[in-house]
Amino acid sequence: MxxxxxxxxxxxxxxxxxxxxxxxxxxxxxxxxxxxxxxxxxxxxxxxGLDFSNLFLVLKGPQTTTLADAAKAGAVTINYGIFLNNVISFLIVAFVLFLVIRSVNRLFANPPAPAVPPAPPEDVVLLREIRDLLKAKP
CATH class of the missing domain: 1.10.1200.120 (Large-conductance mechanosensitive channel, MscL; domain 1)
Structure with missing residues (x-):
């Protein structure tokens, strides 16, 4: 084991x-x-200076003006302002991370391979073969 x-x-x-x-x-x-x-x-x-952290809804308990006062009073609250702050922080972090990764990918990107010229058409190949045969004939 x-x-x-x-x-x-x-x-x-x-x-x-x-x-x-x-x-x-x-x-x-x-x-x-x-x-x-x-x-x-x-x-x-x-x-x-907009701050959502003090936005809340009191479900049970005394109505207060700040979340800290509601917590001290033992009120049951829905803290949607803190949730909004976390969502906004997440979006900012995700966007910054996107920019950083995009920059790193560009920094380490492999240069494109040189384009291979297309093969000549079949009639051109055939004409070249005929030309070469005629040149090789004594």
Missing amino acids: LKDFKQFALRGNVIDLAIGVIVGAAFTSIVNSLVKDIITPPLGLITG
Whole structure:
């Protein structure tokens, strides 16, 4: 059983997957920093600092003006503003990731292979053969 586990764990696919997960985690922090520290501030400036995190619907409990007050009062709430913030963050991260991957793919793209000229038509090939035969005739 130990031998089978060792064979499984040291197979190339498992090691590649482990490396991919580690690099992906590191890349996630880079993308999140790019979104949080570079992309989001100008968007906040453009939208006038619009923040959805304080939008909620009280299902049970006292009506309050902020989500923190509702939580302190023990109210049951639907926090749709936080959900909207997460959706917007996801869309920004997905778009930035798309741009990064697109740039990397362009950077490492193989140049197109030179176009092979099309074969000459059959009648041209036949005429060339006749020409070569006539030249070779003494």
